[in-house]
Amino acid sequence: MFALAGTVVDSRGAIQDHAVVVDGNVISAVLPVGELESLGVDEVYGGKGYLVMPGLINAHTHVAMAKFRGLGENLPTEQWLEEIIWPMEREWKPKEIRRWALLGMAEALANGSTTINDHYFFAEEIAEVARKLGIRAFIGQTVMDEVDFPLARPEEGFRFFKRWWRKDELVTPTLAPHATNTVSYELMVELGEAARDCGARVHMHVSQSQTEVKEVKKRYGVLPIELLQRAGLLNSLFIGVHGIYMSGKEKELYARSGATLVHCPTSNLMLEGRTADVGSLHTLGVNLALGNDSPNPTGILDMFAEMRAALLASGMTSNKRIHSREALNMATIGGARALGMEAGVLREGALADLVLLKADKPWFLPEEGANVVGSARGSDVSVVVVNGEVVYRDGLFTRLGKTLDEIWAEGKSFKTGQEI
Numbered sequence: 085m086f087a088l089a090g091t092v093v094d095s096r097g098a099i100q101d102h103a104v105v106v107d108g109n110v111i112s113a114v115l116p117v118g119e120l121e122s123l124g125v126d127e128v129y130g131g132k133g134y135l136v137m138p139g140l141i142n143a144h145t146h147v148a149m150a151k152f153r154g155l156g157e158n159l160p161t162e163q164w165l166e167e168i169i170w171p172m173e174r175e176w177k178p179k180e181i182r183r184w185a186l187l188g189m190a191e192a193l194a195n196g197s198t199t200i201n202d203h204y205f206f207a208e209e210i211a212e213v214a215r216k217l218g219i220r221a222f223i224g225q226t227v228m229d230e231v232d233f234p235l236a237r238p239e240e241g242f243r244f245f246k247r248w249w250r251k252d253e254l255v256t257p258t259l260a261p262h263a264t265n266t267v268s269y270e271l272m273v274e275l276g277e278a279a280r281d282c283g284a285r286v287h288m289h290v291s292q293s294q295t296e297v298k299e300v301k302k303r304y305g306v307l308p309i310e311l312l313q314r315a316g317l318l319n320s321l322f323i324g325v326h327g328i329y330m331s332g333k334e335k336e337l338y339a340r341s342g343a344t345l346v347h348c349p350t351s352n353l354m355l356e357g358r359t360a361d362v363g364s365l366h367t368l369g370v371n372l373a374l375g376n377d378s379p380n381p382t383g384i385l386d387m388f389a390e391m392r393a394a395l396l397a398s399g400m401t402s403n404k405r406i407h408s409r410e411a412l413n414m415a416t417i418g419g420a421r422a423l424g425m426e427a428g429v430l431r432e433g434a435l436a437d438l439v440l441l442k443a444d445k446p447w448f449l450p451e452e453g454a455n456v457v458g459s460a461r462g463s464d465v466s467v468v469v470v471n472g473e474v475v476y477r478d479g480l481f482t483r484l485g486k487t488l489d490e491i492w493a494e495g496k497s498f499k500t501g502q503e504i
């Protein structure tokens with residue numbers, strides 16, 4: 085039993101001089117620091133000048149794409165994908181992807197993400213890396229059948245899913261169709277049935293470009309969200325990503341379905357120059373989560389920066405701006421709900437996925453904890469707890485026995501295309 089102490093912050097507010105007690109893999113209590121002594125905890129991390137928060141849930145990532153960071157800047161989605169990304173992705177080798185997945189995941193974890201929801205090829209390799217690092221990971225093997233892409237064969241998606249379903253405490257497989265214009269209707273129906281059979285999540289890009297909307301309209305005579313409903317995919321197990329080009333009718337349909345929309349403002353602004361209308365979606369009651377998408381094109385795997393981007397971008401796309409509390413909610417409770425986890429909030433019984441921030445810095449003044457979304461950054465994170473285990477502490481990834489500096493140095497010496 086151990087505790088994290090300081091100002092305790094979640095999307096409900098902040099309380100000073102409190103501690104979050106961890107017993108096994110859950111939070112056993114949240115209480116005033118003065119009451120810790122009587123509990124006989126083994127160790128207390130933090131104290132005055134620290135913030136304790138729920139671990140951030142990075143609800144849409146492609147961590148291995150750290151390899152492509154910075155490439156294809158300012159291109160619209162389809163051109164970026166077809167001219168820059170897909171040609172390079174066809175060259176991936178399994179051992180190489182392990183290295184880049186580790187770099188991406190280490191970056192996300194060190195910046196306070198305790199959970200990632202990843203969508204990529206070589207899911208098997210990515211799952212193994214997650215297990216070694218100790219991050220909680222929902223992982224889907226990307227599948228497409230409307231594009232000739234050998235790495236995205238549907239059979240491999242189902243194979244990976246079956247191999248990992250209910251096999252590991254930290255890794256949960258998802259079903260991961262690429263997008264509404266790159267996956268056939270028949271495959272969507274098959275994936276929807278498979279998901280409903282066992283309660284698995286379906287993780288999919290939706291309405292992310294005008295080309296996607298046009299292609300779906302031309303092929304099926306309906307809009308992407310209507311197509312998802314027709315295919316039986318649109319329900320509370322569905323995690324759609326982006327939703328930039330949803331019509332008013334589609335937004336209402338989405339809200340009624342109970343599906344989650346993952347907002348990725350940084351990526352959306354870089355590729356499309358606009359984002360989903362989160363203000364309206366929030367008002368309609370859609371469960372909203374938040375994700376970094378790939379480090380290319382966003383440049384970061386830092387959910388603090390993403391929360392800030394969500395806050396800033398909300399005034400651009402919608403006349404209903406969101407509050408910083410909602411941005412924090414998306415990065416915590418919204419993500420947890422999307423993935424079916426009892427997490428994202430600091431209360432007894434919730435999963436002990438936590439972060440401790442060193443907040444004795446000018447940018448937290450005048451009142452630490454009052455403005456986390458506006459002030460905090462990933463580099464303020466000092467301790468990360470996943471499933472009740474300290475997996476990162478002051479720069480050291482405890483399971484790997486390596487520091488952030490060592491992982492960075494190894495990544496720097498690694499040449500693109502080299503196998504390890």
Ligand SMILES: [Zn+2]
Nearest residue numbers: 146289377378
């Ligand atoms: Zn994506």
